[in-house]
Amino acid sequence: SVIDATFEGEGDDFERVKQEMVMPPLVPVHDQVAKGGPKIVEVTLEIQEKKWEVAPGDSVWALTFNGSVPGPLIVVHQDDYVELTLKNPATNSMMHNIDFHAATGHMGGGDISEVNPGEEVVFRFKATRAGVFVYHCAPGGMMTPMHVTSGMNGAIMVLPREGLKDEKGNLVEYDKALYIVEQDFYLPKNADGSFMNLATANESMNEMANSIKTLIPTHIVFNGKKNSLTGKNSPVVNVGDKVLLISAQANRDTRLHLIGGHSDLFWPGGKFNNTPYTDFETWHIPGGSAAAALYRFREPGTYAFVNHNLIEAIAFGAIATIKAEGEWDNSLMKEIEKAGPIK
Amino acid sequence: SVIDATFEGEGDDFERVKQEMVMPPLVPVHDQVAKGGPKIVEVTLEIQEKKWEVAPGDSVWALTFNGSVPGPLIVVHQDDYVELTLKNPATNSMMHNIDFHAATGHMGGGDISEVNPGEEVVFRFKATRAGVFVYHCAPGGMMTPMHVTSGMNGAIMVLPREGLKDEKGNLVEYDKALYIVEQDFYLPKNADGSFMNLATANESMNEMANSIKTLIPTHIVFNGKKNSLTGKNSPVVNVGDKVLLISAQANRDTRLHLIGGHSDLFWPGGKFNNTPYTDFETWHIPGGSAAAALYRFREPGTYAFVNHNLIEAIAFGAIATIKAEGEWDNSLMKEIEKAGPIK
Amino acid sequence: SVIDATFEGEGDDFERVKQEMVMPPLVPVHDQVAKGGPKIVEVTLEIQEKKWEVAPGDSVWALTFNGSVPGPLIVVHQDDYVELTLKNPATNSMMHNIDFHAATGHMGGGDISEVNPGEEVVFRFKATRAGVFVYHCAPGGMMTPMHVTSGMNGAIMVLPREGLKDEKGNLVEYDKALYIVEQDFYLPKNADGSFMNLATANESMNEMANSIKTLIPTHIVFNGKKNSLTGKNSPVVNVGDKVLLISAQANRDTRLHLIGGHSDLFWPGGKFNNTPYTDFETWHIPGGSAAAALYRFREPGTYAFVNHNLIEAIAFGAIATIKAEGEWDNSLMKEIEKAGPIK
Ligand SMILES: [Cu+2]
Ligand SMILES: [Cu+2]
Ligand SMILES: [Cu+2]
Ligand SMILES: [Cu+2]
Ligand SMILES: [Cu+2]
Ligand SMILES: [Cu+2]
Ligand SMILES: [Mg+2]
Ligand SMILES: [Mg+2]
Ligand SMILES: [Mg+2]
Ligand SMILES: [Mg+2]
Ligand SMILES: [Mg+2]
Ligand SMILES: [Mg+2]
Numbered sequence A, B, C: 001s002v003i004d005a006t007f008e009g010e011g012d013d014f015e016r017v018k019q020e021m022v023m024p025p026l027v028p029v030h031d032q033v034a035k036g037g038p039k040i041v042e043v044t045l046e047i048q049e050k051k052w053e054v055a056p057g058d059s060v061w062a063l064t065f066n067g068s069v070p071g072p073l074i075v076v077h078q079d080d081y082v083e084l085t086l087k088n089p090a091t092n093s094m095m096h097n098i099d100f101h102a103a104t105g106h107m108g109g110g111d112i113s114e115v116n117p118g119e120e121v122v123f124r125f126k127a128t129r130a131g132v133f134v135y136h137c138a139p140g141g142m143m144t145p146m147h148v149t150s151g152m153n154g155a156i157m158v159l160p161r162e163g164l165k166d167e168k169g170n171l172v173e174y175d176k177a178l179y180i181v182e183q184d185f186y187l188p189k190n191a192d193g194s195f196m197n198l199a200t201a202n203e204s205m206n207e208m209a210n211s212i213k214t215l216i217p218t219h220i221v222f223n224g225k226k227n228s229l230t231g232k233n234s235p236v237v238n239v240g241d242k243v244l245l246i247s248a249q250a251n252r253d254t255r256l257h258l259i260g261g262h263s264d265l266f267w268p269g270g271k272f273n274n275t276p277y278t279d280f281e282t283w284h285i286p287g288g289s290a291a292a293a294l295y296r297f298r299e300p301g302t303y304a305f306v307n308h309n310l311i312e313a314i315a316f317g318a319i320a321t322i323k324a325e326g327e328w329d330n331s332l333m334k335e336i337e338k339a340g341p342i343k
């Protein structure tokens, strides 16, 4: 059982590799099947406090890892170490830290990674479990939910060293990976119901102490802004591509669905050492967890990727589109009679 | 893996059968184990925009397939085609379409099935995956959540050709099937908090653009109306019956529970090619998905079937009753001393 | 299949054992592997209506089994009988009963256990299914959600007779068990938004008929009160201990997470005759169900155990802490450079 796993050594002598972070929805260059033995994967994250429009006219103070919501995806293999350098530039206004759900001890690293503006810290943790996991800032007290719901979260993917396995236990390789993360925002409102436009991140914290207590978000978006992944920002895949859809929700339950598609494979709880389910139409992500679904696209066209509370998708922003290019296959769907007068 | 499934032909030469729809909670006549090879199952759905009382005094403009909420259950086998004729009578007031979660491509059929009042359309899709799946109208933009939360959804059951299998992989047959679907409604309110009574479906759309944004339903009911399945409307089964409980929630999470009973078998995500769980007390349905639970009734009496957020069950309407007839079995439960003075 | 299970006899001749209840988060003395054959386990629960402060200054009329929220954990083995004596002292003000999700028939026992103040009742049920299950009061109508959300719920653990099995099917024994249950409270508010301080339990029922309809709790706590399991009330374990975390939520979904830890084993739906998942970071509990997670602590220090909607954890109270004592293991996590000026 995983209960009996033992771990030796501190990794000091492991080969070191530096992982270059990329902006969501992209994922860093990586091998699916590990080459060689466990490594120390060096990752640097820089905290950026940035104001942006989560929807036209609605500004939010986003607290971010590397300037994006979500923070960038980190990819390692089971039993690798992650050596994390966390930098909090002096231009920032508050203390931050990082808690990795993939780590063990010290509140996921949160207790040993607190950095004030102008500081950096380095710690190392062993990725002992395979799967996709949330990471997030957790400064303590009310700052924890407020930082998380200001965007300060992301995910790490820990692949089994031998790669992913399908529902029969056979190796499966994905052709592409997309990293699409839902964020619930709680923009503070003025007395007249309009959203506040705040001058500093600290004022955002003051006001959010009230807005989060409604438990009802004002915006629910993918990758930090309404329409960040629609129109010309839509990811493009090919018919026949096996696409790994990596998602997360650091705070609040969601239920993801690919309109016109499915998940061929969906790993329970986002954890790869469990046999994946097949054929799911919609997959539930509890707040505080991550998810991985693999789908081989079979038809060309536009697929909407939504939170299937359709109010949250359309009125609150939790919608992306994925465009598949290729040849139509009438064996799966066929128009018989176009719309016309009732006979 | 399901990833590697291939499909040939467009089904034009398949045997055609016409499925007669029936009103929920009934299910259409069907074989559990498929007879012969894949077929084209012809289904006609007529859209009806109807006003009714979701609870005494509370009127809603229900947008429906075939006049019921949910729309009727469709039953086919894996690899059958569904040939769907969608009719939008000229007496209706708006455009509608249909998205099948069981289908592949064209937004589940939504993109090729838009019908204005007076129009009909026909398309065919292959039911490549086994399970219970949601279908729903999805006209686009805010109309999508508003139509879905006006009742315009139902489910399709795609049985494995060889029938259902239990947790050991052995064939299991159900004696009865019940189709009970939860609907969240968002009735618009007047300034004084009373529910609006609107003259047209279009006015309902105008007002619902605001009521849905609360994310808090005003009514949560089974099969379209409070008490649709209680009292003399309660389904009746026999002790010893293996009953397949088919449910769905097209928009919002629910958690179903049979008070006094369990599910012997509950299929993950509602998808039959996954090994069922056993012994669940309560089963979670993410919004945008369907569920199938099998239970062999063991005691006579009244069972409440509820959304086990008991506020949603009792105050909002998400409750049905199922009556089982037969002989009491003291080996499972026995009264020892009736209520009396504390000794 | 479990569908085919047969049960004989009424247990009258079984050996009788009396289970002494203990206060949460403790669990009653029990064998993990059953000794001898099925027994009648005698349990007495006394209903106490008690006013207490769920958070400083916020009083609630708690309706309780044995004076605690949750009611005490009952532990039996599959195929044992539970013989339940329910006492409603004359000092109480209303009718109560009990519905066991582990039971079959008579609304889980609710229909045959109604006791007015001054009454007691005795009934027996067979624990035919293995797992952790909710029990709760269910007097009928609006009283059901009001009693449940006033604290009147707990859990019963039905162990397989041969003990628990890990993900490989091998016997696993836990060293400690903790019973931590989330409760959603809906304290009624005065017009000025302050919480009412009510003189009687009946007044609480009158006012709660409105407060529960918001569907938004005012307090979400573990074991009945904010901070019941923090600070000096934190449970203490040892590094190397395999700890069984038994949880439940009788009314509303939650998503539990051990900050700095994981679940090595998490049983689907809380039901032990299903193969457990491994490696979950966060485990979802639908309202109306119970959960069991096993974790072998590997590092010393403080672990927060939270509802990972972090607003619900921090602003509403759904947080506990568990302290692990032992030696730090640098192989899992290691500080490399303490916080200092950015280089
Ligand atoms: Cu932060
Ligand atoms: Cu966390
Ligand atoms: Cu429609
Ligand atoms: Cu849909
Ligand atoms: Cu009670
Ligand atoms: Cu219950
Ligand atoms: Mg670990
Ligand atoms: Mg701290
Ligand atoms: Mg957030
Ligand atoms: Mg498909
Ligand atoms: Mg369109
Ligand atoms: Mg709806």
Ligand SMILES: [Mg+2]
Binding pocket: B261, B262, B298, C102, C103, C104, C128, C129
């Ligand atoms: Mg039973």
Ligand SMILES: [Mg+2]
Binding pocket: C111, C139, C140
């Ligand atoms: Mg009664």
Ligand SMILES: [Mg+2]
Binding pocket: C147, C148, C149, C150, C151, C152, C153, C183, C184, C185, C250, C251
């Ligand atoms: Mg409660």
